[in-house]
Amino acid sequence: xVKVTQSSRxxxxxxxxxxxxxxxxxxDHENMFWYRQDPGLGLRLIYFSYDVKMKEKGDxxxxxxxxxxxKERFSLILESASTNQTSMYLCASSRTSAEIYxxxxxxxxTRLTVL
Amino acid sequence: GxxxxxxxxxxxxxxxxxxxxxxxxxxxxxGLFWYQQHAGEAPTFLSYNVLDGLEEKxxxxxxxxxxxxxxxxxxxxxxMKDSASYLCAVADSNYQLIWGAGTKxxxxx
Numbered sequence: 001x002v003k004v005t006q007s008s009r010x011x012x013x014x015x016x017x018x019x020x021x022x023x024x025x026x027x028d029h030e031n032m033f034w035y036r037q038d039p040g041l042g043l044r045l046i047y048f049s050y051d052v053k054m055k056e057k058g059d060x061x062x063x064x065x066x067x068x069x070x071k072e073r074f075s076l077i078l079e080s081a082s083t084n085q086t087s088m089y090l091c092a093s094s095r096t097s098a099e100i101y102x103x104x105x106x107x108x109x110t111r112l113t114v115l
Numbered sequence: 116g117x118x119x120x121x122x123x124x125x126x127x128x129x130x131x132x133x134x135x136x137x138x139x140x141x142x143x144x145x146g147l148f149w150y151q152q153h154a155g156e157a158p159t160f161l162s163y164n165v166l167d168g169l170e171e172k173x174x175x176x177x178x179x180x181x182x183x184x185x186x187x188x189x190x191x192x193x194x195m196k197d198s199a200s201y202l203c204a205v206a207d208s209n210y211q212l213i214w215g216a217g218t219k220x221x222x223x224x
Contacts, residue, residue: 042216102210106158
């Protein structure tokens with residue numbers, strides 16, 4: 001059974017703190033993604049990675065960084081958390097193939113509150 | 116710019132049929148996805164369309180018209196457990212997914 005896990009379901013941090021969100025997938029997928037989801041908005045891509053040590057900016061990378069040292073793990077880092085980063089963070093993974101179809105599998109999400 | 120439009124909220128009755136529409140304008144097209152997301156949970160894959168026409172999968176069907184930039188998700192024999200948000204997403208020319216804001220479907224007994 002495919003599985004994407006995230007380190008925390010709920011997290012409360014203070015403004016200015018450094019925050020680490022961890023994501024692990026056990027499907028040997030090449031691609032991993034970090035999104036944030038806010039009410040009334042679609043999922044917005046923060047960063048993605050197509051391979052180990054490789055990262056690409058998504059639509060809203062400002063205030064975030066990522067790390068992918070191992071294929072199964074993709075970390076999202078908030079260098080100095082701010083209140084406007086209060087959100088639901090979703091990690092996803094997908095495989096790479098010659099086919100067009102690339103279903104993404106999602107983790108359960110981390111609801112981050114920054115006070 | 117790129118955008119995906121879908122209704123914010125819909126209400127339907129248990130046992131009935133509901134159609135959730137999605138229109139899109141994207142730079143390139145490499146398929147359209149529908150995902151289901153229950154409150155507080157992760158999105159889960161429902162369907163994928165890359166060619167025009169109707170794809171049926173049990174109680175759920177998805178339709179695509181590429182010339183019109185239009186898709187719909189059809190849910191038959193609605194059950195209370197179908198209460199969820201339904202997300203439409205389009206893979207653009209770079210195979211990146213562009214997401215709609217989601218349609219919250221409320222099922223009433």
